[in-house]
Each structure stands twice: as C-alpha cells, then as structure tokens.
Amino acid sequence: MNHNGTAVEIHELVKAFGSFVAVDHVSLEVSKGEIFGFLGPNGAGKSTTIRMLCGLLTPTSGRASVSGLDVAGQPEEIRKNIGYMSQKFSLYDDLTVEENIDFFSGMYSVPKALRPERKDYVLQMANLTERRGAMTRTLSGGWKQRLALGCAILHDPPVLFLDEPTSGVDPLARGAFWHLIHDLAETGHTIFVSTHEAEYCHRLALMYRGKVIALGTPEDLKNGLSSHILLNLETGDPLETMRALEGVEGVSDVAVFGAGLHVTVYDPASGPARVRERLGARQIAVNRLERIQPSMEDVFVAMIEAEEKRAA
Amino acid sequence: MSRRRLRAVAVKELHHITRDARSLGMALAVPLMMLLLFGFALSLDVDRIPTYVYDQDQTSQSRELIRQFRGSRFFDIQAEVDDYAALERAIDRSQILMGLVVPRDYSRSLGAGRQAQVQILLDGSDSNTASIALGYAESLVRNYSLSIRTDAMNRRGGERLTQPIDARLRVWYNSSLESRNYVVPGLVAVILQIIAALLTSLTIAREWEMGTMEQLLSTPLRPAELVLGKMLAYFVVGLADAAIAFLVGVFVFSVPFRGSLVLLTVSTCVFLFGSLFWGIFVSAAAKTQLQAYQMGILSSFLPAFLLSGFVYTIGNMPVVIQAITYIIPARYVVTILKGIFLKGVGLTVLWAQLAFLVLYALVVFRLATRKLNQKLA
Numbered sequence: 100m101n102h103n104g105t106a107v108e109i110h111e112l113v114k115a116f117g118s119f120v121a122v123d124h125v126s127l128e129v130s131k132g133e134i135f136g137f138l139g140p141n142g143a144g145k146s147t148t149i150r151m152l153c154g155l156l157t158p159t160s161g162r163a164s165v166s167g168l169d170v171a172g173q174p175e176e177i178r179k180n181i182g183y184m185s186q187k188f189s190l191y192d193d194l195t196v197e198e199n200i201d202f203f204s205g206m207y208s209v210p211k212a213l214r215p216e217r218k219d220y221v222l223q224m225a226n227l228t229e230r231r232g233a234m235t236r237t238l239s240g241g242w243k244q245r246l247a248l249g250c251a252i253l254h255d256p257p258v259l260f261l262d263e264p265t266s267g268v269d270p271l272a273r274g275a276f277w278h279l280i281h282d283l284a285e286t287g288h289t290i291f292v293s294t295h296e297a298e299y300c301h302r303l304a305l306m307y308r309g310k311v312i313a314l315g316t317p318e319d320l321k322n323g324l325s326s327h328i329l330l331n332l333e334t335g336d337p338l339e340t341m342r343a344l345e346g347v348e349g350v351s352d353v354a355v356f357g358a359g360l361h362v363t364v365y366d367p368a369s370g371p372a373r374v375r376e377r378l379g380a381r382q383i384a385v386n387r388l389e390r391i392q393p394s395m396e397d398v399f400v401a402m403i404e405a406e407e408k409r410a411a
Numbered sequence: 412m413s414r415r416r417l418r419a420v421a422v423k424e425l426h427h428i429t430r431d432a433r434s435l436g437m438a439l440a441v442p443l444m445m446l447l448l449f450g451f452a453l454s455l456d457v458d459r460i461p462t463y464v465y466d467q468d469q470t471s472q473s474r475e476l477i478r479q480f481r482g483s484r485f486f487d488i489q490a491e492v493d494d495y496a497a498l499e500r501a502i503d504r505s506q507i508l509m510g511l512v513v514p515r516d517y518s519r520s521l522g523a524g525r526q527a528q529v530q531i532l533l534d535g536s537d538s539n540t541a542s543i544a545l546g547y548a549e550s551l552v553r554n555y556s557l558s559i560r561t562d563a564m565n566r567r568g569g570e571r572l573t574q575p576i577d578a579r580l581r582v583w584y585n586s587s588l589e590s591r592n593y594v595v596p597g598l599v600a601v602i603l604q605i606i607a608a609l610l611t612s613l614t615i616a617r618e619w620e621m622g623t624m625e626q627l628l629s630t631p632l633r634p635a636e637l638v639l640g641k642m643l644a645y646f647v648v649g650l651a652d653a654a655i656a657f658l659v660g661v662f663v664f665s666v667p668f669r670g671s672l673v674l675l676t677v678s679t680c681v682f683l684f685g686s687l688f689w690g691i692f693v694s695a696a697a698k699t700q701l702q703a704y705q706m707g708i709l710s711s712f713l714p715a716f717l718l719s720g721f722v723y724t725i726g727n728m729p730v731v732i733q734a735i736t737y738i739i740p741a742r743y744v745v746t747i748l749k750g751i752f753l754k755g756v757g758l759t760v761l762w763a764q765l766a767f768l769v770l771y772a773l774v775v776f777r778l779a780t781r782k783l784n785q786k787l788a
C-alpha cells in the first residue's frame with residue numbers, strides 16, 4: 100500500500116474555526132504497526148486532528164494522508180480503511196451486542212463469507228461471546244469500550260484512530276484494553292490514539308494550544324528534560340515552603356504533589372543546596388529531599404511551562 | 412448507493428422502533444384517537460336547533476305556524492315561554508340557539524290581508540351555526556307564507572295556482588349532505604401528515620445527541636443511504652397508521668368508499684414518503700431532539716390542518732394564502748382522498764395531484780440529504 104511503511108503522514112496541517120486556530124501547522128509521521136500516542140491538555144487540538152484524519156472535518160490548510168490516501172480528497176476511501184472510536188461511547192444502547200456488531204458489519208460492507216468469522220473474532224476479543232444477546236445499555240464501561248473497539252475493527256482496517264478510549268473505564272479494564280491494542284499493533288495495525296496513558300505508547304506527540312511541542316519515544320522525552328532536575332521535598336508545612344522557595348535562584352518550579360512538593364531545579368549540585376539553605380533560613384524543617392525520576396506527567400508539565408515562558 | 416448499508420440502516424431503525432414499545436404504541440394510538448375525536452367532534456351538520464317559542468297571539472293561526480317548525484327536523488321546540496326575559500336567559504345560558512316570537516297581531520294581520528310579522532332571535536356568538544339556522548328558518552317561513560297565499564287564492568276560486576319555478580335538487584357524492592363523509596377522508600390525510608413528520612423528526616437529532624452520528628460518519632455510510640434507510644423503517648409504521656385510519660373511516664364512520672384501492676394505496680405510499688422525508692429533513696436541520704419535535708409539529712400540523720382545504724375552503728382564503736396552499740402536500744392528498752372515497756374518480760382526474768406528491772417526495776429527499784451533507788462539512 101505504502102512504499103516506505105508510513106501509515107499516517109501529516110504536513111503543516113491547520114484547522115481554524117473562525118479566528119480560533121485549533122490545530123496550528125502540525126506535521127508528523129506514523130509508521131505502520133506503531134502505537135502513536137497523542138497527549139496534551141483538553142482543548143489542545145488532539146480530537147480535532149484525529150477528526151480531520153478520519154475525514155470528519157475538512158482541514159483549513161495543509162496535507163494529511165492515511166494509508167496513502169489523501170484526507171481531503173478521498174474521504175470515502177479513507178473511511179473504508181480506518182476504524183474510529185470517538186471519545187463518547189457511540190454504539191446503540193437499545194440494540195443488543197450482536198445487533199450492534201451486525202449493524203457495523205453492514206456499514207463496512209464486510210463480505211458475506213467473512214461476516215460470521217469477524218463477528219466471532221470481535222465477540223471473543225471483547226470477551227462478550229456469552230453476552231452476545233445482552234442489551235448494550237446493560238454492559239459496564241469496560242465491556243462497552245471493548246465492544247466499541249470491536250465494532251471499529253470489523254472490517255480489519257489497517258489504521259485505527261482512538262480518541263480517549265480509556266476515559267471513564269476502571270484501571271483493571273484499562274490494562275486489558277491496552278493489551279488488546281498491543282495485540283493489534285503486533286499484527287501490523289497502526290494505532291493513533293489520544294490518551295493520558297503515555298507509558299503504553301511506542302511514540303508520543305505532546306500537543307499544546309494546537310501545536311506539537313514535543314515528539315519522540317517516552318524515553319526520549321524524559322531524557323530531553325535533562326536540564327531539569329526533579330526533587331521530591333517533604334516538609335512540615337508545604338504551603339509555607341512554597342512561599343519560602345519563591346524567587347530562589349536556580350529553582351524553576353515548585354508544585355504540590357501528594358503530601359509533599361516537586362521542586363524543579365536546573366543544577367543537580369547547587370540546586371538542592373540552595374533549597375536547604377533557604378528553608379534553613381526560614382526555619383522550615385526538611386523531612387526529606389531527594390532526586391527522583393520524572394514521571395511522564397512531570398515531563399509534560401515542565402514542557403508546557405517552558406512553552407508558555409517562550410511564548411510570553 | 413449500497414444496498415447492504417441501506418438494509419443495515421433500515422434493520423437497525425426497526426430494532427429501535429420495536430424496542431421502544433411506548434413510542435410505538437403512541438405512534439399507533441395517537442392517529443386512532445385523533446381520528447375518533449375529530450371525526451365525532453368536527454361535525455358541521457346543523458339540525459335539531461334548540462328553540463323556545465314565545466307565542467303572544469295564541470290563536471289557531473299562530474299555533475299552525477309553530478307546528479310547521481315542530482314538523483321540521485332542523486328545529487327542536489323545547490318549550491313555550493311567556494316573556495322575553497325567559498328567551499333572553501335561555502340564549503345567555505346557551506340552552507337555546509333560537510327564539511321564535513309570534514306577535515299579538517299575527518292572526519289579525521293575516522286575516523286582514525296585511526303582511527304579518529314573526530320575530531326570530533338567534534345566538535350569533537356561533538356565527539356559522541346561526542347563519543345556517545337563519546337560512547332554515549327563512550326558507551321555512553317563506554314556504555309557509557307562499558302556501559298560505561296559494562291556499563287563499565285557490566279558495567277564492569278560478570284557476571288553480573302553482574308556483575312558477577320548482578327547483579329539483581339532487582346532491583351528488585354525499586347525498587345526505589353529511590359533513591362526516593366530507594371531513595373524514597381529509598382528516599385521514601391531515602393525521603397521516605402529522606404522524607409521519609413526528610415519527611421521523613427525532614431520528615437524526617437523536618443520533619447527534621447520543622453521539623452515534625459521529626460513529627456513523629466515520630464509516631463509509633452515505634447521507635442518502637441514511638435518509639432512505641430510516642425512511643423505509645418508519646414507512647412500515649406509517650403504513651400501519653394509514654391502514655388503521657382508513658378502516659376506522661370506512662367501518663366506524665361509514666364513509667363510502669367508491670374508488671380504486673390500488674390508487675389509494677399508491678397515493679398514500681407516495682404521500683408517506685414525502686412526509687417522512689420532511690421529518691428527516693427537520694431532524695437534520697434541528698440542533699436538539701426537542702427543537703426537532705417542535706419544528707416537526709409546527710411545520711406539519713398547522714399547514715395540514717389550516718391550508719389543506721380539509722375543512723376550511725381554500726377558495727375563501729385571501730389570494731396570498733391560496734398561493735401558499737399550492738406547496739402544501741396535504742392539499743393534494745385531501746383532494747385525492749376525497750376524490751377516491753366520495754367521487755370514485757381515478758387517475759385521469761387525479762394524476763396532477765399524484766404527480767405533485769411524487770415531485771414533493773423527491774425534492775424533500777434531496778433537501779434532507781443536502782442538509783446532512785452540509786452538517787458533515
């Protein structure tokens with residue numbers, strides 16, 4: 100289908116609603132078989148980008164292709180070659196599991212000979228074989244979500260777009276869901292997913308205010324933060340501590356994290372010393388001060404703050 | 412257009428319809444109730460007009476006049492009173508519609524060959540009935556006075572006099588002039604129009620509200636397939652409604668059926684197509700289910716009820732309104748149904764009406780598809 104193994108190609112893609120630019124010159128490439136995560140706060144433009152790639156929205160400018168098909172020029176062809184799962188659960192509640200599957204099987208014109216096989220596959224994958232006759236509204240969040248995924252892959256599309264697929268699902272079901280996603284990727288499907296769970300993705304793009312501000316594997320992104328040292332600080336009075344650390348040289352950020360604080364400093368040697376010095380001067384007892392590995396969330400917060408400073 | 416997708420949509424919609432038992436019950440019961448209510452209540456016939464008599468004369472001549480009123484099926488003499496106040500009270504309380512007053516000098520004037528006068532009081536607050544009653548009373552009095560004169564002349568001898576002109580009346584198609592025969596076929600059309608628009612008006616708005624539309628749009632489904640598939644599912648319900656309405660019309664209201672059953676079925680189907688498409692168009696244009704429902708009612712009920720000519724004669728409307736009625740599909744179905752039921756006429760007379768309905772269905776189908784396409788962009 101595509102010569103160089105690229106499943107999704109986006110070049111300078113823009114979507115503007117009036118004067119509001121939701122997606123601002125985004126460019127990226129996703130390889131076949133990759134799980135590509137789209138991260139960022141709500142309203143960053145993730146859903147808008149995904150909807151353009153599915154042919155649900157027309158781009159204002161720029162180009163995008165999915166499986167070598169042009170998003171703006173061949174939306175009908177695109178729809179035959181993708182599966183899409185929207186943020187909101189969007190199957191029919193008043194239809195049974197099986198009726199939903201049959202309906203979408205019809206929508207995707209799955210060949211008659213393949214239909215029973217695909218249906219069994221989806222029922223098994225979603226672990227719904229025994230509940231095939233159940234009314235969809237009676238299923239819990241995790242089942243519904245797997246059924247939605249199943250209905251989106253009935254036609255075995257090479258590329259899957261998932262928009263916040265794990266929102267509103269309990270952690271256990273979440274793990275099972277990501278397991279399914281990895282199985283799909285291993286059989287050559289490309290998965291383009293907007294999520295908060297970066298650790299499950301092969302590669303990530305961080306989106307903020309319509310722009311991609313960071314792109315790479317989870318490790319790349321964490322290492323890219325080497326100019327920032329993250330300290331875990333525990334004191335008797337976090338609020339007073341925050342106030343005390345304001346304006347200390349070499350401290351870029353202080354944020355409440357659980358019962359303690361996460362302090363970002365620039366220098367691994369002088370940073371912690373300066374923090375101790377200031378807290379000593381203010382007579383705040385330090386219970387614990389240690390360097391920690393940044394979590395993905397810390398990375399994003401730091402990157403977004405850096406982006407905001409650059410813009411200001 | 413893919414037949415597989417079309418069928419999948421229609422089957423899915425039928426599932427929705429059968430799952431929602433209450434809505435389905437409503438869809439079948441509402442037209443039945445409307446037909447029974449309107450059919451019985453909307454009687455335009457005026458007979459047995461409740462009347463009081465105040466006979467000041469109390470002679471054999473005055474009693475003879477009153478007997479003429481008693482003998483007519485149009486009047487119901489409920490009491491004789493002896494002052495105006497009693498008449499006035501009865502009219503105020505809507506006990507009677509008409510009061511007949513025979514003055515003191517009635518028989519004296521008659522005997523002297525002068526013109527005798529009688530007074531007829533009518534409750535004009537219901538102007539339609541009052542004017543019909545007025546017509547009946549006038550013609551009764553005129554006939555009676557004519558017969559008094561011919562009697563008197565004949566008694567005087569000589570040539571026997573006859574009335575110079577005698578109109579022989581024969582009313583075609585509805586010989587008993589029962590308004591029910593005239594109202595019910597039109598009513599069926601109006602009810603079908605309303606119910607069809609209501610059936611489909613929620614269907615697309617609901618998909619938007621539930622978020623399922625987004626999922627549909629990500630599939631290869633085309634707007635035309637969605638519109639047509641949905642229409643076909645609701646068409647089944649609409650056809651059941653039509654059958655109920657026609658059976659009630661013929662068997663409960665005893666409306667004569669003189670025309671072709673095939674033509675009736677064909678024109679009903681075509682009309683249902685158009686009306687169902689209209690509901691889908693409204694649904695596609697609306698932002699919420701509530702809005703779709705209100706728009707559906709307003710855009711179907713009002714024109715169908717007021718501008719279709721089913722009760723309110725189009726010829727009596729201002730020219731501008733008359734022009735508007737030409738784009739109201741109900742107008743054409745009312746003509747078709749009255750034609751088939753009462754006159755028994757066929758396609759040679761009704762082809763233009765039927766052609767309009769076909770055109771209407773095609774245009775509205777196109778509109779609904781276009782509207783959906785617009786929403787997608």
